[in-house]
Amino acid sequence: MDLLADYSALQIGAALLATFGSAFVRGLTGFGMAILLVPVLALALSPVEAVLVANGLSLMIGLTEAKRLVRGAEKSAWTLSAILLLVTPFGLWALSVTTPNIARLVIALIALSAFAAILLPRRAATPPGRATTGGVGIVSGLMTGYAGMPGPPVVPYYVGRDIPRETAKASMMLVFTFAGLAGVISAVALGIFEISLGALSLLLFPAVLFGNGVGHHASGRVSDLIWRSFVGLILGGAAIAALTRLL
Structure with missing residues (x-):
């Protein structure tokens, strides 16, 4: 527990x-874990700590x-992850x-952008071209490092297309797993990862x-409309709360 001495009981409870x-x-x-978690953690911890814990x-x-x-991810997920x-x-x-x-x-503005992305109309199932995929990978990488949020560009890339929900979920989760790996490796390489963050x-x-288990169990019980509406409300609420706290 000495490794957690830097954090108060209130900080740990909120986290x-x-x-x-x-x-x-x-x-x-x-998706949505980092988009929701980082703005809240950044109010109790430093932004760097919040991002590294989320990663x-x-x-x-x-x-x-x-x-x-x-097994379930689309091939494009590997390209996005590499970039x-x-x-x-x-x-x-x-x-x-x-x-x-x-x-x-x-970080709060990035969370707000994710809410806006959910409102965009759905597109055809055909994967975007190389330029779009490359751009999404680059922006997602920058957001992973800066805000611990690879989601804002990745979510519309998959959810915005008319593909099966499980394919979209597996693809996004695979990208986000690599995003977490990239964030941790980068922090260690830059010398800003502390043991206390690992303990937290x-x-x-x-x-x-x-x-995650409770959410996965509930996933098969809701329609796409409820699914999208719920995500939009949560993302919008998190972004507005973070902006209100700052302003």
């Missing part, structure tokens, strides 16, 4: 509640589902040299497992 809620949304929708949790939960994700791995260090470096209040504002991530991981 546990936020972790469970965001993991439930992940299990239900296939660690994304990696751990993804590894527990690796077999299912590899993301290369770009993430640049985003994390930018975060490390940004003042905390500016970083919190950027391990403490929060049971809440991720429980929330």
Whole structure:
């Protein structure tokens, strides 16, 4: 427990509640954990700490589902993941040299952009071209490093197309697992990963497992309309709450 001495009971309690809620949304929708978790954690922890904890949790939960994700993901997920791995260090470096209040504002705006992306009309199932895929991978990598949120560009890439829900979920979850790996490796390489962050991530991981399991169980019980509406409300609420707290 000495490794957690830097965090108050209030910080840990808030992190546990936020972790469970965001993991439930992940299990239900296939995305949203980092988008929901980082803005809330960034109000209790420093932005860098919030991003690194979210990256660690994304990696751990993804590894527990690796077999299912590899089997169900679209081929494009591997391309996005490879690009993301290369770009993430640049985003994390930018975060490390940004003042905390500016970083919190950027993180909140990124969360708000994810809400806007959900409102876009659905497109055909045909995968986008190389330029679009490359652009999504680059932006996702930068967002992974800077905000711990690979989702805003990746979500419309999959959810915005007319493909089966399970394919979209597996593809996004695979990309997000690699995003977590990229974030952790980049933090270690840049010398900004502390053992206490790893300890906090391990403490929060049971809440991720429980929330993700409950959400996954509920996933097959809701229609696409309810699924999209629920995600939109949660994303919008998280972004507005983060912006209100800052302003």
